[in-house]
Amino acid sequence: MTWDYAPAPESAESANLKPAYRPFVNGEFTDGAGEPLKTVNPATGEVLAEVGTAAQSDVDSAVAAARRAFEKTWGPMPGTERAKYLFRIARLIQERSRELAVLETLDNGKPIRESRDADLPTVAAHFFYHAGWADKLDYAGYGPDPKPLGVAGQIIPWNFPLLMLAWKVAPALATGNTVVLKPAETTPLTALVFAEICQQAELPPGVVNILPGAGDVGARIVDHAGIDKIAFTGSTEVGKQIQRRLAGTPKRLTLELGGKAxxxxxxxxxxxxxxxxxxxxxxxxxxxxxxxxxxxxxxxxxxxxxxxxxxxxxxxxxxxxxxxxxxxxxxxxxxxxxxxxxxxxxxxxxxxxxxxxxxxxxxxxxxxxxxxxxxxxxxxxxxxxxxxxxxxxxxxxxxxxxxxxxxxxxxxxxxxxxxxxxxxxxxxxxxxxxxxxxxxxNTFNRFDPAAPFGGYRESGFGREGGRIGLEAYLDV
Incomplete structure (x- = not known):
């Protein structure tokens, strides 16, 4: 027997799509000095929006803002106070989950059922989970006084744009680091709406900076002298390039790369x-x-x-x-x-x-x-x-x-x-x-914020999630 399903479309208007999006630096949306790109709906081939991109000057400004925030506000802030911001972000993600899910589906092409029922609940869960760790780092097994590394450069892929952002930003902020993040060239929109959420949560300026663009923007972040740690999720080929560039430098590195499970x-x-x-x-x-x-x-x-x-x-x-x-x-x-x-x-x-x-x-x-x-x-x-x-x-x-x-x-x-x-x-x-x-x-693709995720060999090194995942952002 074959079932015929009547169309049940989600309204694209729920995404609150804007004609243009801009980089987010030091708590404000700015005109990027890079060449604007157009992001496309994979299901139709139609342009969704124009997105401003970052040039070297924007990377310099974002790293400087992240450094100021780390030294003056976010780094010295007690973990109990950092946790409040993370809880606030998690609740705002839940409140705007329909908007974010529809926008993710438009920009990425994944079914709305997955964006709505898998991605967005897990995004919020990661911020809730890591908020709980913010004031407990002394008891995480890393010694009596673990310290944040400083400014984290984070580069994320296009397959789970908002979820990969959460995997990286939540532990970085919980441990007292500040962030300069580059979303994937083809899927920048939910990351830039996340920047709006950071404004709603009244996150101190410079704690989170988001720089859209192509691979050249990622390379500038990797090479920047003001970055203390790089976290990359993407292809094995690019991961190897990053590892070669950072060899011999004091920067910490975690890589989550390809697989053939x-x-x-x-x-x-x-x-x-x-x-x-x-x-x-x-x-x-x-x-x-x-x-x-x-x-x-x-x-x-x-x-x-x-x-x-x-x-x-x-x-x-x-x-x-x-x-x-x-x-x-x-x-x-x-x-x-x-x-x-x-x-x-x-x-x-x-x-x-x-x-x-x-x-x-x-x-x-x-x-x-x-x-x-x-x-x-x-x-x-x-x-x-x-x-x-x-x-x-x-x-x-x-x-x-x-x-x-x-x-x-x-x-x-x-x-x-x-x-x-x-x-x-x-x-x-x-x-x-x-x-x-x-x-x-007897299952597959089950994820939990409390469970570490990562691989070996050409799948990378380091873990994200759980108590173990905190170590990547701590000087221990």
Whole structure:
């Protein structure tokens, strides 16, 4: 039986979209000296707004403002007072959550259901959680008097624009640091509305500064002598460049980079539950997730049955208007990313993998890619080795637990993994052998502000979230 869903669009007017947005420096919106950019709705290709960008002079001004705030107001401020500001920001995010969710969907292309039900509640939760730590740092296990590092330069990606901002800004502020943040070139809007929230919360000038722009703005932040710590989330290639630039300098660095996660399904797994976890693991946010379960490892004896169930379930996913509350798969963030996904998917077919694509209709305009599953995949294929960052799943099989572990670890990445089995002892035994920073058992893509997140090897180093994540912003 096929269900037909009537359109259930969220109103784009809820985003309170403005024709132009500007950088935020020292508590005020300023005219950036850089070349303005136009941010585009990925679902339609239409321009949403013009955004002012930062030049070197703006970076200098933002770093100077952050330094003054650190030395005169925010750094010396008692943790109990800092916590009040963080709680205030968290409540304002909740109050404006509908506006922020719609704006995120317009600018990023993700389904409104995900922006509304996943991203925004987690954004607020991170500020609430870290507000609770602000006056307890002496008891966090880092010694009797841990100190903030100073000015943190933070560079975030386009796949979770506001959530990645929260992951970085909340712990930095809770520990007494000030921030100069660069949002992604294609998704700057919610970060600049967050700047409005900082004004609403009466955050002292200079504590948070937001500089839109392309990679050159990020490079200026990385290289600036007034920055004490860099936190970067993005591609492994850019992460390596940053690491090379900072080698030999006193700046602290944390990197959260790419991934090629293995989702391992054993023959005793609850298959229907596993199928839902597989779908969530690779098709959430159109697969544009660094920890996406993009490699499915299935025990050989159940492979055919699981693939039949999986293909049927994927065929029911609804692709289309991201503002429609019924949409499961939204738009790819940019034409550049869509071209990369197509090129890698074509390589999988050319190398001999069996390609199955959902029969869902594709909108005539915008950047869309139908959910795709590759079976008969070998480890040497590009689709099994390279991060696709799109709704493309590669399926491999295994016979024994040892083979599953060997195949799962056969990657330069090490960010996440999933294990599906009814045996708790097997989950623990396999998890101990997997070289990944985050491992889920009988679920996938579960996040909590109290749980640290991060990877190994080419997935980066350092942790975000939890008590452990505070260390990245403390001199201990």
């Amino acid at each position: 293995a989702n391992i399904v054993f023959d005793d797994a609850p298959l229907d539950q596993a199928v839902e976890g597989i779908v969530n693991g690779i098709f959430f946010n159109q697969g544009q997730v660094c920890c996406a379960g993009s490699r499915l490892l299935v025990q050989e004896s159940i492979a055919d049955e699981l693939l039949d169930k999986l293909r049927y379930r994927v065929s029911t996913l609804r692709l289309g208007d991201p503002l429609d509350k019924n949409t499961d798969i939204g738009a790819i963030n940019s034409a550049t990313q869509l071209a990369k996904i197509r090129e890698l998917a074509d390589s999988g077919e050319a190398e001999g993998a069996h390609r199955w694509t959902s029969p869902c209709p594709i909108p005539e305009r915008g950047f869309f890619f139908a959910p795709t599953v590759f079976s008969e995949v070998h480890q040497s294929m590009r689709i099994a080795r390279e991060e696709i960052f799109g709704p493309v799943l590669s399926v491999l099989t295994f016979r024994t637990p040892d083979e599953a572990v060997a195949k799962a670890n056969n990657t330069p990445y090490g960010l996440s993994a999933g294990i599906w089995t009814e045996k708790g002892s097997r989950s623990l035994a396999i998890a101990n052998r997997l070289r990944a920073g985050v491992i889920w058992a």
